[in-house]
Amino acid sequence: MDTVTSIAVLSVLPDILHxxxxxxxxxxxxxxxxxxxxxxxxxxxxAVLRRQSLVGDAMSHAALPGIGIAYLVTGRxxxxxxxxxxxxAGWLATLAVLGIVRRSRVKFxxxxxxxxxxxxxxGLMVLTYIQRRPDASQAGLDKFLFGQAATLVQGEVRNMAxxxxxxxxxxxxxxxxxxxxxxxxxxxxxxxxxxxVLDVLLTTLVxxxxxxxxxxxGVVLMSAMIVAPAxxxxxxxxxxxxxxxxxxxxxxxxxxxGAALSATQRHLPTGPTIxxxxxxxxxxxxxxxxxxxxxxxxxxxxxxxxxxxRTLAAADAAHGGPRILIEENS
Amino acid sequence: MTDQQxxxxxxDMTAVYHEQxxxxxxxxxxPAGVLMAIVGPNGAGKTTLIKCILGLxxxxxxxxxxxxxxxxxxxDRVAYVPQRGSVDWDFPTNVLDVVEMGRYGALGWxxxxxxxxxxxxxxxxxxxxxxxxxxxxxxxxxxxxQQRVFLARAxxxxxxxxxxxEPFQGVDAVTERAIIDLLRELRAAGKTVVAVHHDLQTVPxxxxxxxxxxxxxIASGPVDEVxxxxxxxxxxxxxxxxxxxxxxxxxxxxxxxxxx
Numbered sequence: 001m002d003t004v005t006s007i008a009v010l011s012v013l014p015d016i017l018h019x020x021x022x023x024x025x026x027x028x029x030x031x032x033x034x035x036x037x038x039x040x041x042x043x044x045x046x047a048v049l050r051r052q053s054l055v056g057d058a059m060s061h062a063a064l065p066g067i068g069i070a071y072l073v074t075g076r077x078x079x080x081x082x083x084x085x086x087x088x089a090g091w092l093a094t095l096a097v098l099g100i101v102r103r104s105r106v107k108f109x110x111x112x113x114x115x116x117x118x119x120x121x122x123g124l125m126v127l128t129y130i131q132r133r134p135d136a137s138q139a140g141l142d143k144f145l146f147g148q149a150a151t152l153v154q155g156e157v158r159n160m161a162x163x164x165x166x167x168x169x170x171x172x173x174x175x176x177x178x179x180x181x182x183x184x185x186x187x188x189x190x191x192x193x194x195x196x197v198l199d200v201l202l203t204t205l206v207x208x209x210x211x212x213x214x215x216x217x218g219v220v221l222m223s224a225m226i227v228a229p230a231x232x233x234x235x236x237x238x239x240x241x242x243x244x245x246x247x248x249x250x251x252x253x254x255x256x257x258g259a260a261l262s263a264t265q266r267h268l269p270t271g272p273t274i275x276x277x278x279x280x281x282x283x284x285x286x287x288x289x290x291x292x293x294x295x296x297x298x299x300x301x302x303x304x305x306x307x308x309x310r311t312l313a314a315a316d317a318a319h320g321g322p323r324i325l326i327e328e329n330s
Numbered sequence: 331m332t333d334q335q336x337x338x339x340x341x342d343m344t345a346v347y348h349e350q351x352x353x354x355x356x357x358x359x360x361p362a363g364v365l366m367a368i369v370g371p372n373g374a375g376k377t378t379l380i381k382c383i384l385g386l387x388x389x390x391x392x393x394x395x396x397x398x399x400x401x402x403x404x405x406d407r408v409a410y411v412p413q414r415g416s417v418d419w420d421f422p423t424n425v426l427d428v429v430e431m432g433r434y435g436a437l438g439w440x441x442x443x444x445x446x447x448x449x450x451x452x453x454x455x456x457x458x459x460x461x462x463x464x465x466x467x468x469x470x471x472x473x474x475x476q477q478r479v480f481l482a483r484a485x486x487x488x489x490x491x492x493x494x495x496e497p498f499q500g501v502d503a504v505t506e507r508a509i510i511d512l513l514r515e516l517r518a519a520g521k522t523v524v525a526v527h528h529d530l531q532t533v534p535x536x537x538x539x540x541x542x543x544x545x546x547x548i549a550s551g552p553v554d555e556v557x558x559x560x561x562x563x564x565x566x567x568x569x570x571x572x573x574x575x576x577x578x579x580x581x582x583x584x585x586x587x588x589x590x
Contacts, residue, residue, distance in 0.1 A: 049421060105348070177439045180431055184417045190384045190410040191435030191487070192402065198439075238467045240422045 020260060029149045029216070029263045032157040033255030033274065036213040036225060039164035041251025042171060043209040044226035045233060045244045046202060050182050054109070055094060055203070056226035058116040060210045062093030064123025064219045067144050068130055077140065079156055079215060086144075086219075087211045093119050094203055123219070147218030147271035149259040160212050167208045170201070178202055179240060216259065218271035225251060228278040235289035254278035335398050337362040337491050337522040338383060343392030345378050352378050353389070356547045360524060362397075362490075365517045366539035367527040367553075371566055374544045376526045377413070380493050384410055396491065406435060409489035411480050413496050419468050425479050426451055426464040432486025454485040459508060474505035481512065492516060494525040510536050533557055 019026040047056050063086035070085025071077060093115045100111040127141060143151060171178065180188045181198050189195045206226065213222045233247035258274030287295050338360040345353040353375040360366055368376045381387040383394050385401050396404040409432070429451040430443050437443060455461045458478040463471070471479065477497060484492055497513075498506050513523050513536075527533060533540060533553060540557050542548040542565040549556040549564075 049418075051418075173440065176434065176437075176442060179423075180434055183421050183423065183428070184412065184431070186381070186384075186386050186412050186416060187410060187431065187483075188434075189386050190405065190408070192405050193434070193439050234422065238422050238424075238469070243422050 019264070020256075024154075025150060026260060026263055028152050028154050028157055029259045029270075030256045032152045032160060032216055033149060033259035033270075034252040035157065035160045035164050036209075036216055037229070037251030037253065037255030038248040039167055039212055039251075040209045040222075040225040041229035041233070041248040042168060042244050043202075043206050044228075044251070045230040045240075045247040046171075046178060046182055047206050047226055048230040048234065049240075050202075052203075052206075053223075053227040053231075054112050055097065056206060056210060057223035058093055058097060058112045058119075059090040059207055060214070060219045060222040060226075061116045061123070062119035063087070063090045063211065063214055064144065065089050065119055065126050066123075067141065067214070067219075068123055068126030071130060071141060072126070080159075082141075082144075083211050083214060086214055087207055089119065089123075090207050090210060091204070094207070120219075143218070144214050145218050145220060146269040147214070147216050147221070147274075149216040149270035150263050152216060156215070163208060164212055167205045170205060174198065174201070216270050217274055218269070221271040221275045224275045224278060225255070228275075228282050229254065232278075232282045232285035235285040235292045250278070250281050254281055335362070336360055336395070337364075337397060338524070339395040339398075340379075340383065341393050341395075343379065343382055343389055343394070345375070345382055345387055345389040345392075347378075351545060353382065354546045356392070356543065358541060358547060358550055360522060360539070362522050363517065363520055364522060364539035365513055365537050366522075366524045366541065367533050367537040368524065368541045368543065369527055369530060369533060369565070370543040370548075374565075376543065377495055379543070380410075380495055380524070380526065383493065384408070407490040409484035409487035409492045411484045411492065411494040411497055414473065414476050414480060414499060419471065419476060421468065423468060424464070425455065425460065425466050425468060425471070428468060428479055429454055429482045429486050432483040435487065450486050450488075451482070454482040455479075457485055458482045458512065474501040477501050477509070478505065481509065489521070491522045492524070494523070496526045496528065498525075498527065498529065530562070 020030050021027065044053075044056065047053055066085035066087070066089025067082045068085075069089070070082050073085075074081050097108070097111045097115050100106050100114070101108050106114075127145075130141060140151075177188075177193060177198050180193060181195050181202070185195055185199075188198075210222050210226065213225055217225060229247040229250035230243070232250050233243045236246055237243050254274055254277040258277040259270055261277075262268040262270040262273040285293070287293055290296055336359045338358065340356060340358040343353055343356040343358075344351065352373075356375075356379060358379075368379065370376055378387060382389045382392070383396075383401065385394075394401055396408060401408070426448065430447050432454065433443060433447040433450055437447065452461065452464060455464055458481050460475065460478050460482060463475065463479075468476070468479065477499070481494075481497065484494070492513075497509055501509065513525070516523050517538075525537075527537070534557060538553055539551070540553045541550040542556065542561050544565050544567075549561045
């Protein structure tokens with residue numbers, strides 16, 4: 001059964017490549033996923049470097065009640081309305097986390113866990129309530145849970161590209177400042193940089209990146225698009241610029257691959273498929289990247305061990321007799 | 331402008347953390363051109379005082395004047411060296427880039443650094459003897475090298491006043507010597523240097539001015555006048571062991587464990 005499926009997948013591969021360019025749905029989905037991957041990857045690099053990877057998680061989960069409430073209040077299902085609600089809720093959750101840390105003795109991780117579950121739980125409640133209402137127009141909100149890239153239309157992708165392009169333009173324009181506050185906040189403040197404003201702005205850009213991906217990837221797994229490409233990119237480089245570019249590339253690669261797979265197979269939700277793809281990239285990076293990769297480190301350790309043994313042997317020869325060596329496996 | 335203007339003038343500085351006072355009613359005048367140590371036990375508020383001067387912590391009371399003006403009007407004249415451990419040294423960047431950050435204040439928050447900034451950074455790196463490390467990834471630096479990179483960043487700021495939080499923390503004897511030579515050079519050039527310092531033995535040798543504090547100010551002034559047994563006992567609570575140095579000056583060693 002498994003081999004049959006994989007053969008089937010392999011045999012449709014050329015078709016997928018063809019469809020990526022000529023099929024409306026697939027092209028739209030792939031473009032959308034690429035935009036999501038690029039924006040989330042680039043901004044995620046900063047979130048990861050600032051040790052705020054989990055903030056992305058809290059933000060995206062917290063977006064759910066925003067979507068539900070936006071629908072309840074306006075009675076409309078346009079993406080712009082729903083995603084504005086999502087952005088506001090995600091933002092509020094972030095502010096709540098930072099506020100709790102600043103004003104109480106509750107630690108950062110606990111505050112995040114708290115806000116994530118409170119907002120997400122509330123969001124599920126709102127969603128359930130909406131689904132039980134008698135009017136039939138509610139259908140479709142649950143796509144925001146795990147994402148459904150196939151529902152993207154060209155206009156939406158265009159809007160996503162505009163919003164994402166704006167976010168990246170701000171990132172480029174304030175590159176130096178964002179680098180500075182990510183590395184040394186106190187120093188930045190001492191030389192007069194408006195660190196609060198920059199901090200809020202950078203956080204807002206991450207919110208934008210998350211909101212962009214909610215429809216296609218979903219609230220549950222969108223944070224993976226923030227964290228995973230950046231974590232993988234960090235393995236390959238020691239330069240911030242290269243890391244951000246690489247992270248954006250990994251994000252796009254995983255996005256397009258995952259979205260294409262889920263759009264061509266029935267009942268394959270996009271979010272999980274994309275996350276599987278990005279996880280593969282992370283795994284490869286963790287193992288194989290030069291210097292930081294595990295395989296590399298293993299070989300380096302072995303080489304050092306051999307060098308040491310050779311030096312000892314040379315010293316023994318100079319002494320004119322073997323010294324007592326402890327067996328490696330004893 | 332009068333001749334008697336202080337480099338730093340702190341009045342009534344009080345700061346609290348979780349309803350605990352960490353700094354209580356501290357008055358401090360730092361004359362221009364001194365090399366001053368801030369000493370006191372762990373939790374004495376030394377870092378807090380520096381951060382209050384820099385406006386990084388909002389005090390509940392008190393005011394700071396730098397060269398007779400509020401800090402925000404004089405911050406281009408002040409350089410800050412944070413504790414080495416306050417940043418993530420695994421950040422993906424190199425030595426030159428970090429030192430260039432010393433020019434970011436003059437550059438403004440949107441202009442990009444160029445050749446002028448790079449030259450200034452290289453010059454500062456030469457002064458701390460780290461020029462050949464310019465393109466080294468910062469995660470590959472030793473503790474002493476990290477400290478010198480931070481010093482170079484402060485030098486690149488080209489300020490009048492240098493505030494340093496534990497510049498000797500975790501550096502070897504050679505680096506400590508190199509750093510103190512650098513601080514003396516700054517003083518010789520008419521700059522004011524204020525450094526949080528932990529080794530009481532070296533205070534009389536390295537510094538000419540000292541602030542002893544433990545939440546409150548105990549004493550401040552020239553080292554020969556205020557760095558006394560009596561003041562040290564008041565600062566550290568009577569657990570200071572004194573040794574009479576051969577040249578007659580008082581040296582002291584502190585059992586910091588029992589203080590903490």
